[in-house]
Amino acid sequence: MNMSIQTPLLRAANLTCRFGGLVAVSDLSFELNRGEILGLIGPNGAGKSTTFNLISGFYKPTSGEVFIDGVNVTGKPAEKICVHGLARTFQHSSLMRGMTVRDNVLIGAIGSLRRGSHKARMVRTEETAEMLGLSDYLDEEAGTLPHGIQRLVSIAIAFATRPRLLCLDEPLTGLNQTEVINTLKVFERIRTEHGASILLVEHNMKAVMQICDRIVVLHHGKKLATGSPLDVRRDEKVIAAYLGTRNA
Numbered sequence: 001m002n003m004s005i006q007t008p009l010l011r012a013a014n015l016t017c018r019f020g021g022l023v024a025v026s027d028l029s030f031e032l033n034r035g036e037i038l039g040l041i042g043p044n045g046a047g048k049s050t051t052f053n054l055i056s057g058f059y060k061p062t063s064g065e066v067f068i069d070g071v072n073v074t075g076k077p078a079e080k081i082c083v084h085g086l087a088r089t090f091q092h093s094s095l096m097r098g099m100t101v102r103d104n105v106l107i108g109a110i111g112s113l114r115r116g117s118h119k120a121r122m123v124r125t126e127e128t129a130e131m132l133g134l135s136d137y138l139d140e141e142a143g144t145l146p147h148g149i150q151r152l153v154s155i156a157i158a159f160a161t162r163p164r165l166l167c168l169d170e171p172l173t174g175l176n177q178t179e180v181i182n183t184l185k186v187f188e189r190i191r192t193e194h195g196a197s198i199l200l201v202e203h204n205m206k207a208v209m210q211i212c213d214r215i216v217v218l219h220h221g222k223k224l225a226t227g228s229p230l231d232v233r234r235d236e237k238v239i240a241a242y243l244g245t246r247n248a
């Protein structure tokens with residue numbers, strides 16, 4: 001039996017992150033399996049972005065470990081963690097506003113095709129733009145585009161690296177309903193056509209419940225609950241701390 005099929009793609013083991021006296025993440029453990037879309041939800045300040053930063057190498061945990069495909073990447077810097085197939089976006093659109101969409105997406109393509117030809121990088125850029133519905137914007141200056149399009153460009157830069165694990169930090173913020181529906185379709189395509197897994201931090205509960213296979217709920221840095229969207233929606237602790245009775 002192939003062991004790599006058994007190993008989770010991502011394993012967070014007893015992660016703790018302190019900022020002085022504040023414990024932002026406390027003894028957090030969870031796994032993300034291959035091809036899975038895992039939601040990470042919780043109230044403001046619950047520790048979601050800190051968890052992202054710990055996993056993607058932007059913060060070093062005070063204690064605990066991070067494994068990608070069984071490899072211990074704890075404490076490695078972000079650029080070393082990319083090599084293991086992780087790419088992430090940030091809460092605020094992270095793009096070069098003065099550059100075209102093409103050149104922005106090319107940054108991601110160059111990152112993963114370091115030894116590739118210019119042609120190969122351009123093909124990757126155009127395929128990525130097509131996937132994200134950005135083909136018509138390739139020659140536009142990124143900073144002049146509507147907010148929803150800029151968020152898609154941020155995702156495109158990360159996806160152009162063709163990650164095995166795409167970590168998305170509030171990708172749906174500020175999108176209108178049509179843009180949300182289209183973006184969720186893109187996430188499904190990323191999973192089905194490219195076999196990538198997705199870790200999703202998002203406050204849009206309808207979208208989270210619709211797209212995620214499983215959900216981890218954080219509260220005050222601790223894991224409050226984990227399970228299918230239905231399990232989480234019915235969990236009384238989650239309802240009390242986060243969802244409220246309307247979602248029960």
Ligand SMILES: Nc1ncnc2c1ncn2[C@@H]1O[C@H](COP(=O)(O)OP(=O)(O)OP(=O)(O)O)[C@@H](O)[C@H]1O
Nearest residue numbers: 019022023024042043044045046047048049050051
């Ligand atoms: N670099 C930092 N230095 C000090 N405190 C921090 C730092 N980053 C986060 N925190 C604190 O850690 C706690 C968790 O913050 P975090 O941003 O991870 O929460 P979050 O769940 O992502 O919240 P939101 O939904 O509002 O984005 C908060 O109390 C926050 O103020």
